[in-house]
Amino acid sequence: MSQRCKIVPERCIACGLCAIYAPEIFDYDEDGIVLFAQEPSARQQFIIEEQQEKVKTAYRKCPTRAIIMEK
Numbered sequence: 001m002s003q004r005c006k007i008v009p010e011r012c013i014a015c016g017l018c019a020i021y022a023p024e025i026f027d028y029d030e031d032g033i034v035l036f037a038q039e040p041s042a043r044q045q046f047i048i049e050e051q052q053e054k055v056k057t058a059y060r061k062c063p064t065r066a067i068i069m070e071k
Contacts, residue, residue, distance in 0.1 A: 002046040004070040005055055009033045009043075011066035018058040018067060025055055026067075034066055 005025070014032030018025075025047065027037040036045050047055050059067045 002048055003052055003055075004044055005047050005059070006044040006068040006070065007034050007036065008066050008068065009035065011064040013064055013066075015063060017061045017063075021058040021061060022051065022054040025051055026058060 007026075012032075012034045014028065014034075016028075016032070018034055019027060023037070025037060025045075027035055027040070029035055029040070036042050039045060055067075056069060059069045
């Protein structure tokens, strides 16, 4: 079952942790602010089951809560 992930770029401090833990999902713009790798203009995305653990780790490690996980 997929799970929805949201990002809040305004909270991002460009620490890079999300791209380290889930590089297939997260990337950065030219200022280092988080975006989705496959849909850079999107602010939410459904995460397939195979990627959920990596995204949850990125969510837990984000110091500013720029990543939000929803069921």
